[in-house]
Amino acid sequence: MLSLPSTRTWRRLTVWLHVLTSVGWMALAASLAVLLALAAADPAARASAVLAAHHLDAVLLAPLATGSALTGIVLAAATPYGLFHHWWVTVKFGITLVQLYLGIFVLSGMLDGARVAPASAPPAALLTTTLLMVSAIAFQAWVSIAKPWGRTPWTPGRPKPGTGPRWMFAAACAAVVVDLAVGFVLGAPMPVAAVAVLPAVLIGVRARRSGDPGRAPGPERTRATRSLPGR
Template sequence: MGTKTWRRLTVWLHVVTSVGWMGQALALFTLLVISRTSEDGAIRVAATSMAHEIDTLLLAPLANASAFTGFMLAAGTAWGFTRHWWVLAKFAITLVQLYAGIFLLSGALRDSVGSEPPPVALVVGTALMASALAFQAWLSVAKPWGKVRSGVKLPTAPTWVFVAAVLAPLTDIAVGLLLGYPMPALSLVVLLGQLVRRRLGLVSGKDG
C-alpha cells in the first residue's frame, strides 16, 4: 500500500478513536450523574466504580490514540500545527484535554471510588470534555478562519511514517490492556521521531 492509503488509514483511525473518546466521555458523564442522583447507595458506588474502569480501560487509550493520530497528521502533512487557525485550535484544545484528563479528572475520579457522591466539578468536567470533542469535530468539517500564516508548503511524510502512525497506537492499546493501564510509550517515541525528522528536513531544505 502507498502513502495515500496509509494516510487515509491514519485519518480513519483518528476519526474512530475520536468518536470513541467522545462516546466514553458521555458514558462517564451519564454514570456520574447516576451516581449523584440515585437514592440507592449501592448504585451510586457501583456507577462511580464503573466510570473509573471505563476511564482507565477505554477512555484513556482512545484519547491517547486520537491525540497521537491527530498530531501525526499535522506533523506528517502540509497542514502542520500552526499554519491554519482550525488546526491550531484543535491542537490547543487537545493539549488542554490531555492535561485535564490525565492530571485532574482521572485523579478525581479515582479518589471518588467508594465515596458518595462524586464532586460536581467531575460531572461538569466530563460534559466539557465531550463538548470540546464535538466542537473539534465541527472544526475538522468546517475548517474555518483561514490561515495563520502563509509560507512554503510543508512536505508530506513518507509512507513509513503513516504506517507507524497506525501501528503504534494499536500496539500501545494492546499493551495497555494487558498491563491494565494506558501506556502510550511507542506512540510518544514515533511522534517525537517525526517531529525531529520534519524539523531537520525543514532546516536542511530536503523534502519528505
C-alpha cells in the same frame, strides 16, 4: 514480489484511525458522564457506577484519547496542513493538549478519589470536567468540517510543506494499536508507543523541512490536501 503499502495508503489508515479513536473518545466520555450522573443521583448504584467509570477511563478512554491526539498531530505535522499554518488546526491542537492535561491529571485523579470513597457522591467538578470534554470533542469535530478563521500570520511567504514519508504514518498506526492492546491487558493506560513515536515524527518533519525548505509540493502532496486531519 510483495510490495509495501504506499504513503497514501498509510495516510488513509491514519485518517481512519483518527476518526475511529476520536469517536470512541467522545463515546467513552459521554458514558462516563452518564455513570457519574447516576452515581450522584442514586446512592444505591454509586459504588458500582463509579467503579465502572474508573474502569472505562483506564482501559479505553485514556488510550483512545492518546491515539486520537497522536494521529491528529501526525496528520497535521506530516502533511501540507502543518500544525501552525491554519487557525482551525492550531486551535484543535491547543484544545487537544488541554484535554489531555485535564484527562490525565484532573479527571483520572478525581475518579481515583471517588473510587476509594464510594459512600460520598462524586464531586461536581468531576461531572463538569467530563461534560466539558464531550463538548470540546464535539466542537473539534465541527471545526474539522467548517475549517474556519483562515490562515495564521506565520504562513505568508512560506512554501507549503510536503507530505512526510510512509514510516511516519505507519508508526502512528502501530502506536495506536500497541497502546490500546497494552492498556487492555494491563487495565491501565500505558502510552509508551505514542510517547516514542510522536517525538520521532516531529523531529523527522523538522529535519526534512530544514533540509529542503523550498521544495514544492508534488503529486503526493497535492493528494494529501484532500485528506483532512480530524475528519
